[in-house]
Amino acid sequence: MTQRDPVCGMEIEPQSAFARREPMGQAFYFCSQSCVDQFDKDPHRYLTTSATTGFNPERTLTRIELPLGGPPLKEHSTHLESTLRALDGVSVVKANIKANRLEVQYDAQKVGVARLVSEIKSIGFQIGGTNVKIGIENLRCASCVKFIEDELKSTQGVLNATVNIATQEAMVDYLPQNTTLAELNKAIETWGYTPRPATSDASVDKQEEAHAREYRRLMKMFWFAAVVSLPVLLFAYPEYVPVIRDMSMETIRWSWIISGIITLPVLFYSGYDFFTGAWAAFKHRSANMNTLIAIGTGAAWLYSTFAVSFPAIFPEGTSEPFYDVVAVVIALVVLGQALELRAKGQSSAAIKKLLGLQAKTARVIRDGKEMDLPVEEVVVGDVIQVRPGEKVPVDGILVEGSSAVDESMLTGESLPVSKKQGDEVIGATLNKTGAFKFRTTKVGKDTALAQIVKMVQDAQNSKAPIARLVDVISSYFVPTVMILAVWTFVIWFVIGPQPQLVYALVTSVTVLIIACPCALGLATPMSLMVGIGKGAEHGILIRSGEALQTARAIQIVVLDKTGTITKGKPELTDVIVSEQSAVDSDQLLKLAASVEKVSEHPLAQAIVEGAQTRNMVLAEVKDFDAIPGHGVSAIVEDKHILIGNLKLMNRERIALGALEEKSKSIADDGKTPMFVAIDGKAAGIVAVADTVKEDSAEAIQALQNLGIEVVMITGDNRRTAEAIARKVGVNKVLAEVLPEDKASEVRNLQSPVSNSSVSRIVAMVGDGINDAPALAQSDVGLAIGTGTDVAIEASDITLIKGSLKGVVTAIEVSRATMKNIYENLFGAFIYNTLGIPVAMGVFFPFFGLLLNPMIAGAAMAFSSVTVVGNANRLRGFKPKFSAR
Numbered sequence: 001m002t003q004r005d006p007v008c009g010m011e012i013e014p015q016s017a018f019a020r021r022e023p024m025g026q027a028f029y030f031c032s033q034s035c036v037d038q039f040d041k042d043p044h045r046y047l048t049t050s051a052t053t054g055f056n057p058e059r060t061l062t063r064i065e066l067p068l069g070g071p072p073l074k075e076h077s078t079h080l081e082s083t084l085r086a087l088d089g090v091s092v093v094k095a096n097i098k099a100n101r102l103e104v105q106y107d108a109q110k111v112g113v114a115r116l117v118s119e120i121k122s123i124g125f126q127i128g129g130t131n132v133k134i135g136i137e138n139l140r141c142a143s144c145v146k147f148i149e150d151e152l153k154s155t156q157g158v159l160n161a162t163v164n165i166a167t168q169e170a171m172v173d174y175l176p177q178n179t180t181l182a183e184l185n186k187a188i189e190t191w192g193y194t195p196r197p198a199t200s201d202a203s204v205d206k207q208e209e210a211h212a213r214e215y216r217r218l219m220k221m222f223w224f225a226a227v228v229s230l231p232v233l234l235f236a237y238p239e240y241v242p243v244i245r246d247m248s249m250e251t252i253r254w255s256w257i258i259s260g261i262i263t264l265p266v267l268f269y270s271g272y273d274f275f276t277g278a279w280a281a282f283k284h285r286s287a288n289m290n291t292l293i294a295i296g297t298g299a300a301w302l303y304s305t306f307a308v309s310f311p312a313i314f315p316e317g318t319s320e321p322f323y324d325v326v327a328v329v330i331a332l333v334v335l336g337q338a339l340e341l342r343a344k345g346q347s348s349a350a351i352k353k354l355l356g357l358q359a360k361t362a363r364v365i366r367d368g369k370e371m372d373l374p375v376e377e378v379v380v381g382d383v384i385q386v387r388p389g390e391k392v393p394v395d396g397i398l399v400e401g402s403s404a405v406d407e408s409m410l411t412g413e414s415l416p417v418s419k420k421q422g423d424e425v426i427g428a429t430l431n432k433t434g435a436f437k438f439r440t441t442k443v444g445k446d447t448a449l450a451q452i453v454k455m456v457q458d459a460q461n462s463k464a465p466i467a468r469l470v471d472v473i474s475s476y477f478v479p480t481v482m483i484l485a486v487w488t489f490v491i492w493f494v495i496g497p498q499p500q501l502v503y504a505l506v507t508s509v510t511v512l513i514i515a516c517p518c519a520l521g522l523a524t525p526m527s528l529m530v531g532i533g534k535g536a537e538h539g540i541l542i543r544s545g546e547a548l549q550t551a552r553a554i555q556i557v558v559l560d561k562t563g564t565i566t567k568g569k570p571e572l573t574d575v576i577v578s579e580q581s582a583v584d585s586d587q588l589l590k591l592a593a594s595v596e597k598v599s600e601h602p603l604a605q606a607i608v609e610g611a612q613t614r615n616m617v618l619a620e621v622k623d624f625d626a627i628p629g630h631g632v633s634a635i636v637e638d639k640h641i642l643i644g645n646l647k648l649m650n651r652e653r654i655a656l657g658a659l660e661e662k663s664k665s666i667a668d669d670g671k672t673p674m675f676v677a678i679d680g681k682a683a684g685i686v687a688v689a690d691t692v693k694e695d696s697a698e699a700i701q702a703l704q705n706l707g708i709e710v711v712m713i714t715g716d717n718r719r720t721a722e723a724i725a726r727k728v729g730v731n732k733v734l735a736e737v738l739p740e741d742k743a744s745e746v747r748n749l750q751s752p753v754s755n756s757s758v759s760r761i762v763a764m765v766g767d768g769i770n771d772a773p774a775l776a777q778s779d780v781g782l783a784i785g786t787g788t789d790v791a792i793e794a795s796d797i798t799l800i801k802g803s804l805k806g807v808v809t810a811i812e813v814s815r816a817t818m819k820n821i822y823e824n825l826f827g828a829f830i831y832n833t834l835g836i837p838v839a840m841g842v843f844f845p846f847f848g849l850l851l852n853p854m855i856a857g858a859a860m861a862f863s864s865v866t867v868v869g870n871a872n873r874l875r876g877f878k879p880k881f882s883a884r
Contacts, residue, residue: 003027007035034283062108065101066120066175067128073097076123083119087111117159117173124776129159129175133198136188138214138273139168140289140337144191145521146475147286151187155179165521167529169198171458192280211341218338225270225331229324232259236324256308259323260301267301271330287478293333295482296512300325300853303505322506322853329513329857339865357428358449362393365437375443382440386431394427394443401436405429455543455798456536464545466821467524474521481515481836488840503841506853510839514856519831519863523824526871531817534877539800540810547796551780551814553761556749557703557807558734558774560742560766561714561721564784564804565700565728566690568767570603572610573671574687578659581683586616588684592676594619595634595641599626603672606688631674642677649675649682656682670723697728699804704729706811713737713745713774742774750779765799765807782807812879820874824867831863 003014006028014020017029019036030036073080077095080102084093089110094103104116117127136148145163152161152170157178163170172184185195199210235255238244244252268275274297277290304321362378363370363385370385375393378384383399386392392405404416407429416432419425425438427447444450485508492504528545535542542548562568575585583591593611596604598621611618622635630651631644642652646663649656654677656663663673663685671689675682700710713734714721721735734745749762764771764778775781775796782797799806839856843849 003029005029005031005035007038032285063103063105064113064116065103066117068100068102068120069126069128073100073102073125076125080120080123080125083123084116087115087119090116112153113158114153114160122776124773127159127173129173131171131173132181132184134170134172134181134184134188135196135198136163136168136170137194137196139163139165139193140273144193144277144281144289146472147281147284148188148191148193151190152184155183155187158184164525167525190280191284192277215338215341218334218341221270221272222331222334222338225266225327225334228262228266229327229331232263232327233324235259236321253308253311256304256321256323259321260305260308263301263323263326266327266330267297270334271297274330274333287482289478291478292481292512292515293329295485296509296853297326297329299505299512300329300509322509325509325853325857328854332854332857333860336860336862336865339862357391359391359393359428363387363390378440378443380440380443383437384440385435385437386425387435388431388433390431392425392427392429392431392438394440395447396425396438396440396442398423398425398436398438401434403434403436404432406432452536452541452800455541456532458543464524464528464549464821466549466825467528467545470520470524470825477515477520477832481511484836484840485509485511492841503850507839507841507850510851510853510856511836513853514835514839514851514860515832519828519867520825522864522867522871523828524821526868527817527820527824527874530871530874531813531820531877534817534874535810535813538806538809538813538879540806540813541798541800542810542813543796543798547780548814548817550761551763551797551811552818554708554763554780554811555760556709556711556762558711558713558746558749558762558764558778559700559730559804560764560771560774561712561716561724562690563767563802564765565696565712565724565730566692568690570606570672570688571691572606572686573689573691574666574673574685576659576662576666576687577684578657578682580657580681581678583678583683585684586614588676589614589686590616590618591636591639591641591678592643592674592686594621594636595624595632595643597621598624598634599632601626601632603674603688604632607674607686610688640679643674643686645674649677652677652680654680654682659685667719668723670720670727692724692727693803696804699808700728700730702805702808703811706808708811711749713742715739740773742771743777746774746777750777763807765804767802782810809879813877816874816877820871824870827870828863828867831859835859 003017004011007030012029012031014029018032019030021028021030021036021039028039030039073095074097077097081093081095084090084104087106089107090104091107092103092105095101096103102120106116120127139145139148145165148170149161149163152158152163152172155174157175159173159175161170161172170184170188174184188195234241234244235252236259238247238252247255271294274290274293278287278294281287281291300322304323304326308321359375361372362375362382364373364378365371365383365385378394384393384396386403388403398419398421400421402418402420405419405425406416407426419436424441425436426449427442428449442448445454488511489504489508492507493500496503524545528548531548532542532545535548542551559565572589575589577583577585577588581588589607589611593608593616596607597618608618619636624632624634626632627644627648630648631642633640633642635641642648642654646656646660654675656675659675659682663675666673666685666687669689671687673685673687676684676686703710709732710730711732711734712721712725712728712730714724715737716724716735718733718735721733725731725733737745746762746764750759752759761779763780763782764774765782765784766772766775767784771783775783780796782799784799784802797810799810835856839851841850
């Protein structure tokens with residue numbers, strides 16, 4: 001009966017185990033010294049339950065305690081417990097309501113921590129862990145991505161981990177009480193990589209400096225290999241080089257010996273990353289891209305050295321060396337990596353552009369004196385002077401002066417926004433006309449710009465579902481290529497033409513070198529990085545690669561009415577004067593606004609603001625009286641004014657005449673009519689409404705042109721809702737929906753149609769707290785940036801500007817990015833599908849053609865550069881229907 005290694009999970013026979021341990025009477029068997037060492041450091045980790053997904057044949061259940069944030073646990077504990085218990089492998093779920101913590105006992109072989117966390121988050125809770133980004137030096141191997149991710153996920157206390165080859169960073173969610181940063185770094189180091197601080201958190205200058213330093217390192221390695229390659233190449237083919245072809249065989253053989261000696265530094269300096277990476281993988285009984293290059297070039301060097309040292313033991317014609325393959329292949333692959341790194345730098349241009357918006361200095365007033373300080377030294381509460389043409393350095397509240405501020409760099413709104421005392425100003429925006437002073441409220445990483453940059457960086461470090469599939473394929477790719485290389489060697493050695501050994505070696509080395517998992521691994525993250533950056537440039541903040549991939553396939557967009565289709569604030573829309581009225585429209589509005597300025601009703605404020613925009617001076621009010629459910633009355637300029645609904649007019653027995661019919665047509669348009677009577681006679685109507693945003697109808701039409709069904713959802717009565725829907729061109733309306741039922745309506749829309757078993761992909765667009773459950777329920781939640789923090793937190797995509805055009809732009813960015821990803825994947829698969837058979841010699845029986853290993857090396861190096869270059873084409877993306 002086999003036993004499972006408690007450290008790595010490998011199945012082994014007890015009698016053939018490398019070692020055995022029996023702590024506290026439990027027997028454990030190990031496959032290698034590495035697993036024994038890891039076990040000996042902390043045997044209790046494998047004896048008792050803990051927050052790890054490590055294997056243990058004696059331990060039936062793993063216990064984890066998770067701190068929770070979000071909705072009150074008391075109200076949702078039953079739902080939470082039943083949801084987790086329904087998972088296969090979960091045995092015990094206990095909610096500690098006082099401590100806001102959740103204890104789960106589960107079988108780690110059936111369900112993982114990531115699945116538990118996913119289910120908890122789907123209910124609306126957040127896990128109270130810590131998030132950290134860790135840089136991974138020289139990460140270029142696509143196969144290693146999954147290995148490092150799995151290593152991090154198996155570390156005690158880690159909730160989730162993603163590794164991004166494009167940014168060369170790992171993003172880890174973990175519980176600080178269960179593990180430390182040192183443990184996470186150690187997990188990365190076990191695979192032969194060096195952890196470093198994440199450069200994405202550094203300033204633009206430091207990012208560029210780190211990029212340039214790495215580029216210089218790679219280019220030095222390339223030039224060294226290239227210089228060595230020249231003489232090695234000349235003596236590798238002496239029959240084609242004048243002067244050398246006239247030398248004696250003894251002299252040429254000595255030149256080959258020198259070639260072997262000078263290519264050694266190429267292997268261990270220029271090829272250092274390949275051999276250290278291959279060794280780290282070997283220690284874990286796995287293989288990666290570095291393994292292919294290390295074995296290919298190492299085998300060529302060893303064969304060549306034996307052929308030169310002991311020519312007599314080789315068949316005639318097979319003792320010529322391949323040192324040129326060693327030097328040239330390493331030179332070309334390193335050059336490819338350098339060019340790839342340079343192209344990656346261009347891919348992150350969107351982040352650099354956002355970071356470049358930040359002002360470098362601020363004019364701070366302290367103790368009555370103005371002083372120019374670096375923006376990093378500004379603290380909350382400082383008063384800052386901003387003059388015309390200057391950037392606002394940080395976020396704050398205007399305390400003196402007024403101006404027009406250009407916020408286009410953040411919101412996409414092209415028109416300057418007027419600012420007065422008490423208004424908020426955002427860092428990195430541009431002051432256009434007046435001078436003003438403001439008090440800082442947010443500095444450093446708390447500013448709006450810093451939060452936007454962080455959101456974009458986190459999204460770029462995330463993975464789309466298609467990327468996870470590619471990572472799995474890449475992890476199987478290298479072992480498959482190695483098997484093909486062995487088959488190639490055997491076939492050529494057994495049935496190939498003379499000299500069989502040379503043909504077998506050349507073809508197998510070529511197979512190892514031409515295979516490129518990197519092109520596969522880079523295909524998705526590079527396009528995601530550029531696509532998410534382009535979204536940010538257009539005021540679209542995409543939170544994850546999964547959201548971006550899903551947005552491409554949206555079938556239904558559900559729009560909340562208030563604040564999404566409409567402005568979310570009542571405005572004066574109509575002033576209608578009756579035929580027998582003694583006042584004109586301006587006088588009617590002035591009298592009505594004078595009365596309403598005393599009222600606290602939200603519709604009253606709309607009438608007052610309507611009068612103020614027409615520069616009216618409001619009169620004094622006497623004897624104001626609010627009549628609940630009816631309206632208000634007051635004395636203005638010795639006139640008795642009544643403002644209210646039909647019930648008030650009927651109660652006061654005021655004849656309305658034609659005004660009653662007009663009020664019905666106004667109500668049919670989704671407006672709220674209020675009758676005005678002066679001295680007991682009907683004088684007219686003032687109407688207010690939550691008006692439709694200027695571009696809502698245009699955006700909805702654009703969505704429909706994309707083949708997407710648009711649905712409006714609202715708590716308003718059907719009459720008002722359908723009036724708004726008619727204005728903007730929406731055909732399906734869900735009216736009188738209570739806030740708690742919005743998520744249910746979204747779930748109903750997601751249900752498959754009668755002739756299909758596939759759920760429909762539904763996006764929800766909202767801005768209020770009551771939209772948060774529906775945003776979470778939808779496949780893609782889009783929050784209006786002008787909305788509440790709760791709605792934004794529950795969404796997958798945030799539209800910085802409050803325009804529905806952003807929804808169209810988000811879908812366009814998603815479709816363009818996914819198209820680019822499919823192009824990259826197609827190119828990478830085609831390259832490997834065609835390249836490997838050619839390298840194996842499939843054309844040789846028909847045309848006598850074999851692929852030179854050096855050409856294979858060049859093709860392998862530049863396949864990755866091609867993928868990165870294609871991803872960079874997205875930088876030229878321009879939406880057909882711009883959010884701006």
